[in-house]
Amino acid sequence: MDEDLRMFRTQVRQFVKEEFVPHQGRWRDQHRPDPEAWEKAGESGLLLRDVPKEYGGGGGSFAHTAVVLEELAQAGVPFGTREHSIVAHYIHMYGSEEQKRNWLPRMAVGRLVGAIAMTEPSGGSDLQGLKTTARREGDHYVVNGSKAFITNGWHASIICLAVKTESSAAGPKGISLLIVESKSLAGYSASDPLKTVGLHGQDTCELVFKDVRVPVSNLLGSAEGNGFFQMMEQLPYERLQIGVLAITMAERALAITTKYVKERKAFGKPLSDLQNTRFKLAECKTEAHIGRVFLDDCIGRIIAGRLDAVTAAMAKYWLTDCQNRIVDECVQLHGGYGYLTEYPIGRMWIDCRMQRIGGGTNEIMKEMIGWSI
Numbered sequence: 018m019d020e021d022l023r024m025f026r027t028q029v030r031q032f033v034k035e036e037f038v039p040h041q042g043r044w045r046d047q048h049r050p051d052p053e054a055w056e057k058a059g060e061s062g063l064l065l066r067d068v069p070k071e072y073g074g075g076g077g078s079f080a081h082t083a084v085v086l087e088e089l090a091q092a093g094v095p096f097g098t099r100e101h102s103i104v105a106h107y108i109h110m111y112g113s114e115e116q117k118r119n120w121l122p123r124m125a126v127g128r129l130v131g132a133i134a135m136t137e138p139s140g141g142s143d144l145q146g147l148k149t150t151a152r153r154e155g156d157h158y159v160v161n162g163s164k165a166f167i168t169n170g171w172h173a174s175i176i177c178l179a180v181k182t183e184s185s186a187a188g189p190k191g192i193s194l195l196i197v198e199s200k201s202l203a204g205y206s207a208s209d210p211l212k213t214v215g216l217h218g219q220d221t222c223e224l225v226f227k228d229v230r231v232p233v234s235n236l237l238g239s240a241e242g243n244g245f246f247q248m249m250e251q252l253p254y255e256r257l258q259i260g261v262l263a264i265t266m267a268e269r270a271l272a273i274t275t276k277y278v279k280e281r282k283a284f285g286k287p288l289s290d291l292q293n294t295r296f297k298l299a300e301c302k303t304e305a306h307i308g309r310v311f312l313d314d315c316i317g318r319i320i321a322g323r324l325d326a327v328t329a330a331m332a333k334y335w336l337t338d339c340q341n342r343i344v345d346e347c348v349q350l351h352g353g354y355g356y357l358t359e360y361p362i363g364r365m366w367i368d369c370r371m372q373r374i375g376g377g378t379n380e381i382m383k384e385m386i387g388w389s390i
């Protein structure tokens with residue numbers, strides 16, 4: 018943290034409190050944010066903070082991205098800045114100068130909303146087995162296939178799409194990333210938001226591509242077949258963002274529960290007077306602290322350009338497991354009220370479960386760590 022980040026945090030907190038928090042009930046009912054929320058977020062400087070200013074970004078670092086995620090998590094607002102920034106990151110890392118100038122400034126102001134589309138109905142863990150194809154026809158690719166569980170899917174107007182450009186190529190070599198500007202694109206459709214167990218305020222959809230024509234110039238990178246390697250290089254960025262959300266939510270759960278157990282009485286005295294309550298909170302506080310120290314170390318590493326894939330996998334797996342353990346204990350300490358979605362702790366419980374699944378499941382993270390041993 019420094020003075021610049023502290024001022025930015027104050028600004029983000031104020032914006033989220035005024036523009037997002039009051040609409041949460043409605044966003045949950047409609048299973049998506051209001052469309053204008055994206056442009057408001059862009060106007061307030063929440064989007065693409067870690068992209069250079071020359072492309073419309075904030076010129077900051079991962080620390081700025083972390084501040085935005087922390088403030089959203091502290092306010093209990095699920096909003097897909099994470100997926101949006103991941104798309105921008107792919108464009109920034111692998112896009113040509115022309116591609117960057119074309120897409121990033123519009124993403125920075127929220128006129129284009131990003132979605133990252135890797136997972137398919139037939140499987141998400143086995144990325145090499147993806148089935149969506151992009152067949153070259155003159156100066157276009159013809160894309161066919163579908164993607165499942167895509168965050169920001171309903172709003173998405175710029176999609177980073179993983180496809181097979183070479184269907185006969187074995188393993189990862191046939192995979193490429195295409196940038197698809199999807200609004201009013203013939204053959205493209207997004208489902209209504211799926212009825213997810215949690216994260217009700219954001220849109221998770223299925224995307225379908227039927228003979229969709231995408232200009233060849235929308236390929237990311239200088240040649241076909243680099244997609245898998247690009248994803249492997251960039252997944253640490255995504256996984257660390259998941260870690261930021263995990264620890265922030267765990268800290269929030271702890272703060273809410275600490276207050277609750279001091280107010281709620283059983284057998285004539287506050288729950289906090291019971292040794293079990295203090296022991297459980299002591300365990301949670303210790304774990305959250307360990308998580309925060311590990312997370313801060315990883316943030317330092319990513320800013321210095323040396324967060325490796327295995328450490329990012331450790332962070333994603335351990336921090337989200339830690340989050341789930343803490344939030345679950347906090348629900349228990351709330352008793353029946355912890356099971357109500359009108360209580361923040363109840364919503365946190367249903368929201369946090371996805372963290373062990375998305376961005377690569379925790380089992381896949383352990384596989385990666387295991388291979389390195």
Ligand SMILES: Cc1cc2nc3c(=O)[nH]c(=O)nc-3n(C[C@H](O)[C@H](O)[C@H](O)COP(=O)(O)OP(=O)(O)OC[C@H]3O[C@@H](n4cnc5c(N)ncnc54)[C@H](O)[C@@H]3O)c2cc1C
Binds near residue numbers: 136139142169
């Ligand atoms: C709310 C939500 C939002 C999401 N947003 C996005 C998004 O924006 N973009 C996107 O592309 N995807 C998104 N996903 C998809 C998510 O990344 C996948 O669900 C995840 O990668 C797992 O894929 P799968 O569901 O196909 O499970 P599967 O791959 O079928 O796995 C099923 C189970 O088998 C286990 N398993 C699989 N292979 C192995 C192995 N080798 N060793 C040990 N265990 C294994 C898994 O760990 C899991 O427990 C989202 C999912 C959810 C729920």
